[in-house]
Amino acid sequence: MTLKTTPLNAAHRAMGAKMVDFGGWDMPVNYGSQIDEHHQVRNDSGMFDVCHMRVVDAKGEGVRAFLRYLLANNADKITLPGKALYSAMLRPNGGVIDDLIIYFMTEQWFRIVVNAGTADKDIAWMKEQAAVHAPGLTITSRDDLAMVAVQGPNACAKVWEVLPQTKAATESLVNFQAADCGEYFIARTGYTGEDGFEVMLPKEGVEAFWYALNKVGVKPIGLGARDTLRLEAGMNLYGQDMDESVGPLESGLAWTVDLKSERDFIGKAALLANPPSKKLVGLVLLDRGVLRGHQKVVSAQGDGEITSGTFSPTLEKSIALARVPNGVQIGDTVQVEIRDKLLNAKVVKYPFARNGKAVVSL
Amino acid sequence: MSIPADLKYTASHEWVKTEADGTITIGITQHAQELLGDMVFVETPSVGRKLKAKEECAVVESVKAAADVYAPVSGEVTAVNGDLDSSPENINSDPYGAWMFKMKPDSAADVAALLDAAAYQAVVDSEAH
Numbered sequence: 001m002t003l004k005t006t007p008l009n010a011a012h013r014a015m016g017a018k019m020v021d022f023g024g025w026d027m028p029v030n031y032g033s034q035i036d037e038h039h040q041v042r043n044d045s046g047m048f049d050v051c052h053m054r055v056v057d058a059k060g061e062g063v064r065a066f067l068r069y070l071l072a073n074n075a076d077k078i079t080l081p082g083k084a085l086y087s088a089m090l091r092p093n094g095g096v097i098d099d100l101i102i103y104f105m106t107e108q109w110f111r112i113v114v115n116a117g118t119a120d121k122d123i124a125w126m127k128e129q130a131a132v133h134a135p136g137l138t139i140t141s142r143d144d145l146a147m148v149a150v151q152g153p154n155a156c157a158k159v160w161e162v163l164p165q166t167k168a169a170t171e172s173l174v175n176f177q178a179a180d181c182g183e184y185f186i187a188r189t190g191y192t193g194e195d196g197f198e199v200m201l202p203k204e205g206v207e208a209f210w211y212a213l214n215k216v217g218v219k220p221i222g223l224g225a226r227d228t229l230r231l232e233a234g235m236n237l238y239g240q241d242m243d244e245s246v247g248p249l250e251s252g253l254a255w256t257v258d259l260k261s262e263r264d265f266i267g268k269a270a271l272l273a274n275p276p277s278k279k280l281v282g283l284v285l286l287d288r289g290v291l292r293g294h295q296k297v298v299s300a301q302g303d304g305e306i307t308s309g310t311f312s313p314t315l316e317k318s319i320a321l322a323r324v325p326n327g328v329q330i331g332d333t334v335q336v337e338i339r340d341k342l343l344n345a346k347v348v349k350y351p352f353a354r355n356g357k358a359v360v361s362l
Numbered sequence: 363m364s365i366p367a368d369l370k371y372t373a374s375h376e377w378v379k380t381e382a383d384g385t386i387t388i389g390i391t392q393h394a395q396e397l398l399g400d401m402v403f404v405e406t407p408s409v410g411r412k413l414k415a416k417e418e419c420a421v422v423e424s425v426k427a428a429a430d431v432y433a434p435v436s437g438e439v440t441a442v443n444g445d446l447d448s449s450p451e452n453i454n455s456d457p458y459g460a461w462m463f464k465m466k467p468d469s470a471a472d473v474a475a476l477l478d479a480a481a482y483q484a485v486v487d488s489e490a491h
Contacts (some may be wrong), residue, residue: 030399290402339421
């Protein structure tokens with residue numbers, strides 16, 4: 001099978017990336033040391049090729065009402081132009097189709113960013129639902145756009161150095177807000193727990209933008225560090241921490257599911273009918289070793305499973321997200337089966353790290 | 363790709379050095395550490411453990427993945443490198459210096475029959491497609 005490539009493929013190779021097959025995409029896993037790349041983002045600035053993710057525009061009258069019904073989070077929460085909202089999109093049975101970000105631009109235009117691996121099924125589902133509930137809407141996959149995430153305490157300043165013309169429109173952006181700057185759509189969002197921007201721009205211009213950022217000191221960061229950064233920040237990864245076989249309430253996403261308002265949405269009835277018996281918690285390994293996905297968690301309240309695990313460069317300990325029985329409490333010590341041993345891990349409230357620092361207490 | 367000519371190798375990416383007293387020292391190759399990336403945890407076998415050739419006996423874990431290390435030949439573990447507990451990254455910076463464990467092999471002929479540098483190079487080449 002031929003791997004799909006982003007417009008930055010040649011740039012990655014020129015910068016010494018080790019490339020891997022990531023869900024059918026030929027992507028950089030690191031450009032040397034993934035731990036160095038991790039610290040680079042926590043302490044300075046780094047850039048990520050996220051061109052494989054898909055930008056979707058939903059346009060037309062009634063787009064807000066449609067999203068209010070389509071998504072588990074409530075589109076009515078975003079009224080400030082450019083404001084973004086993180087949401088799960090559910091099947092009627094409550095299973096998670098994908099997690100995504102929507103940006104409110106106008107009452108006729110919401111922009112949606114979805115995961116790479118799920119983009120085709122997401123768009124098919126959106127169109128299927130729109131055909132029934134909002135036939136006047138257009139759902140357009142923006143295959144003409146590329147996306148680069150620039151993250152870290154110095155990220156915004158570096159973007160302004162490269163794109164000074166966008167500074168006025170973007171310096172007042174709050175977290176989770178975007179500005180449409182013509183050629184550039186700039187959002188103060190990310191997947192690292194650091195300040196920074198996600199920049200969408202025409203594909204033709206992305207390689208020049210990438211090299212221009214590098215020239216002002218922004219280092220390229222591979223998927224390896226992207227995973228440790230997002231896990232430290234306590235952000236779910238679709239396909240690992242949740243998928244269509246589990247609901248958002250047992251995936252740590254209760255905060256994104258609006259069950260209080262009168263609003264109906266796809267999956268709501270199933271969520272109300274099936275209260276979850278498990279929940280997602282953070283783990284920090286107390287013994288020596290490394291937590292990994294699918295390892296068994298043993299607790300007095302029953303067994304659970306690690307959904308994502310890694311070594312945290314910021315904590316210098318192994319951390320994980322795990323789905324465990326509801327009775328397991330923060331502060332408990334549980335055991336994790338690693339190879340033939342049971343190792344001790346402490347249950348913690350995540351995130352583990354934000355804005356350059358460890359935030360978990362042991 | 364660094365593959366020292368004075369060492370023996372396995373197809374599972376261990377290097378083996380024969381010492382003057384006939385014991386062997388084992389580590390993982392430059393190629394193996396490069397595939398795994400930043401090393402964060404090493405588990406070595408206990409001294410005195412009797413191993414069979416190709417038996418899983420140690421583990422190296424990078425940020426990215428865990429990998430088993432296999433006994434290159436049958437024999438008994440005589441020493442382990444405790445420095446790797448606190449500095450697993452030594453395997454990245456100096457793969458042929460950061461040995462993992464030593465063994466007294468049951469048979470010197472088994473050691474002699476391991477891959478030489480050219481044969482190991484061929485294994486590495488066959489993995490790159």
